[in-house]
Amino acid sequence: MKPARTRIAPSPTGYMHVGTLRTALFSYFLAHQTGGQFILRIEDTDRTRFVEGATESLIKTFKDLGIEFDEGPFVQSERLTEYKIHADRLLADSNAYYCFCSRDRLEEMRKQQQETKQTPKYDRACLKLTSDEIQKKLDSGENHVIRMKIPEGETIVKDLVRGNVKFNHSDIDDQVIVKSDGYPTYHLAVVVDDFLMNITHVIRGEEWLPSTPKHIILQKMFDFDIPQFAHVPLLLNPDKTKLSKRQGDVAVEDYLKKGYLPQALINFISTLGYNPTGDREVYTMQELIDLFDITKVKSSGAVMNIEKLDWMNNHYIKELSDEELFVMAKPFLSMEIDKTIQKALLIERERVNRLEELEEKITPYLKATSYAKESLIWKKADALDAKKNLEGVLGVIENLNDPDFDKIETLEGEVKKYIEREGLQNGNVLWPLRVALSGQEKSASPFELLWVFGREQGIERIKKAISLL
RNA sequence: GGUCCCAUCGUUUAAUGGUUAGGACGCCAGGUUUUCAUCCUGGUAAUCCGGGUUCGAUUCCCGGUGGGAUCACCA
Numbered sequence: 001m002k003p004a005r006t007r008i009a010p011s012p013t014g015y016m017h018v019g020t021l022r023t024a025l026f027s028y029f030l031a032h033q034t035g036g037q038f039i040l041r042i043e044d045t046d047r048t049r050f051v052e053g054a055t056e057s058l059i060k061t062f063k064d065l066g067i068e069f070d071e072g073p074f075v076q077s078e079r080l081t082e083y084k085i086h087a088d089r090l091l092a093d094s095n096a097y098y099c100f101c102s103r104d105r106l107e108e109m110r111k112q113q114q115e116t117k118q119t120p121k122y123d124r125a126c127l128k129l130t131s132d133e134i135q136k137k138l139d140s141g142e143n144h145v146i147r148m149k150i151p152e153g154e155t156i157v158k159d160l161v162r163g164n165v166k167f168n169h170s171d172i173d174d175q176v177i178v179k180s181d182g183y184p185t186y187h188l189a190v191v192v193d194d195f196l197m198n199i200t201h202v203i204r205g206e207e208w209l210p211s212t213p214k215h216i217i218l219q220k221m222f223d224f225d226i227p228q229f230a231h232v233p234l235l236l237n238p239d240k241t242k243l244s245k246r247q248g249d250v251a252v253e254d255y256l257k258k259g260y261l262p263q264a265l266i267n268f269i270s271t272l273g274y275n276p277t278g279d280r281e282v283y284t285m286q287e288l289i290d291l292f293d294i295t296k297v298k299s300s301g302a303v304m305n306i307e308k309l310d311w312m313n314n315h316y317i318k319e320l321s322d323e324e325l326f327v328m329a330k331p332f333l334s335m336e337i338d339k340t341i342q343k344a345l346l347i348e349r350e351r352v353n354r355l356e357e358l359e360e361k362i363t364p365y366l367k368a369t370s371y372a373k374e375s376l377i378w379k380k381a382d383a384l385d386a387k388k389n390l391e392g393v394l395g396v397i398e399n400l401n402d403p404d405f406d407k408i409e410t411l412e413g414e415v416k417k418y419i420e421r422e423g424l425q426n427g428n429v430l431w432p433l434r435v436a437l438s439g440q441e442k443s444a445s446p447f448e449l450l451w452v453f454g455r456e457q458g459i460e461r462i463k464k465a466i467s468l469l
Numbered sequence: 470g471g472u473c474c475c476a477u478c479g480u481u482u483a484a485u486g487g488u489u490a491g492g493a494c495g496c497c498a499g500g501u502u503u504u505c506a507u508c509c510u511g512g513u514a515a516u517c518c519g520g521g522u523u524c525g526a527u528u529c530c531c532g533g534u535g536g537g538a539u540c541a542c543c544a
Contacts, residue, residue: 009544010544011543011544013544043544044544045543045544046542046543046544048543049543049544099542103541103542106541106542110540110541114470116470117470117471118470118471119470119471119472119540120471120540120541121471121540143542145542162474162475165473165474166473167472167473168472171471171472171473171540172472172540173540173541175541176541176542178542179542180542181542183542185541185542185543185544186543186544187544189544190544205538206474206475206537206538207538207539207544208538208539208544209473209474209538209539210472210473210474210538210539210540211539211540231474233474233475233537234537234538236537238479238480240536240537241536241537242537242538271481271482272481272482273481273482274482275481275482275483275493277483278482278483278484278491278492279482279483279491279492279493280492280493281481281482281492281493281494298475298482299474299475300474300475300476300536300537301474301475301536301537301538302480302481302482303480303481304480305480305481305494305495307480307494307495308480308481308493308494308495309494310494311493311494311495312494314506314507318507348506350506350507351505351506351507352506378503378504379503425503426502426503427503427504428503429503430502430503430504431503431504432503433503434503434504435503435504438504440504440505441504441505442504442505442506443504443505443506444504444505444506445502445503445504445505446503
């Protein structure tokens with residue numbers, strides 16, 4: 001396969017939409033699979049929506065996700081001359097024309113068209129202007145835009161995920177390509193840039209499908225090569241409407257902030273509406289790249305199933321190496337990660353779906369929290385029994401040496417040996433022991449807790465429980 | 470309203486002109502376990518509707534219905 005040059009071209013809104021991540025991922029997979037390049041382009045031609053620092057935060061998020069781009073960022077607002085040259089060429093070839101219509105007139109026209117149930121479309125009033133009239137208006141500095149002149153005919157969009165889609169030019173509006181502030185609209189900028197940057201594959205959200213014929217018409221006017229298009233389906237809310245902030249997080253940064261791991265996010269987001277093999281859920285980045293096939297992307301929208309993301313994130317948290325876990329967990333913890341906390345993390349990783357849950361899980365390990373004495377008592381026993389068993393097991397633990405605390409199995413073995421020797425029930429001993437150590441009704445096993453605390457603190461907590469009884 | 474896109478369990482996906490329509494998440498039940506989580510086993514649940522083509526349609530075609538996108542000097 002020929003090397004593909006792909007791009008991700010977000011508008012700088014201050015955060016990365018998960019849909020943006022998905023098209024970025026698909027583009028990245030394709031570029032890497034074919035030995036091509038993945039390019040970042042910032043589409044900031046709408047100055048009214050400019051957000052300070054947005055580009056930097058976008059780049060940081062890509063970095064946090066471990067996604068590198070080969071070129072860029074290219075910034076459209078810094079490339080205005082390119083667009084002007086190309087707009088002038090269109091004008092010279094009569095493929096575009098000046099329009100001096102006021103916004104009021106356009107709005108009024110649109111309103112009328114809607115009332116008569118017509119498709120809102122520019123009526124080409126300014127196309128009737130003579131060149132003298134146009135020059136006069138330009139000389140007097142009248143506000144104007146440039147519109148592309150849609151020729152007659154039809155355009156077939158060859159889409160990698162949807163097949164051929166036909167559009168009749170009579171349904172297409174004479175799109176504004178240069179705004180009155182001199183900035184190009186998306187339609188001109190994207191066509192010019194994709195050409196200048198030798199983009200071979202345009203992968204974007206399906207909301208762009210209706211404007212793709214405009215882009216193809218422009219490419220033909222310029223005699224540019226037409227890239228391959230792939231319009232991927234939208235990500236949806238649980239109620240199947242277009243994913244929106246109102247119904248959950250749409251920003252990748254929000255997911256990162258909650259402690260979803262980059263690899264989980266990448267795996268989950270890229271296999272929404274797409275599955276490389278059909279019989280697996282978990283893929284490494286390398287597998288996603290090697291197996292990628294854009295034509296396998298489904299053409300229907302996909303609902304974000306957060307529960308599945310949670311499951312997948314839990315899977316990846318458990319897969320982290322010890323060191324990776326400590327590093328990843330650090331931003332989510334308010335305390336220093338000392339040896340005890342490290343051990344606690346290794347135990348509690350099993351019980352969290354997101355790293356942000358760690359702090360709460362770890363808290364009981366820090367200091368002996370207060371608890372009701374009743375919670376020490378197993379449902380099948382009484383206070384006396386609990387006290388007796390705690391004293392017994394305390395004896396066992398006091399007889400152990402520090403090295404015995406290195407392995408959970410050793411601790412479990414010793415305690416279980418004691419239970420068997422005394423002819424006791426697991427529950428009678430282990431329940432009080434566990435609560436004595438954790439202070440909680442639900443927690444990790446007493447052996448794990450003993451391992452985390454070590455000899456001294458373990459004994460201390462057990463003694464405290466005994467005194468409570 | 471015009472144009473366009475889409476339609477398999479609740480969700481996400483797989484498969485095929487002939488299958489008991491498969492997997493995953495969730496949910497339910499059982500097992501392991503002192504508890505929680507994990508883990509293991511089992512279960513629940515789907516081809517939108519109507520025609521056509523065909524020996525046979527979930528699959529191909531047409532229509533309907535439903536959902537979605539778009540119709541800006543936003544991207």
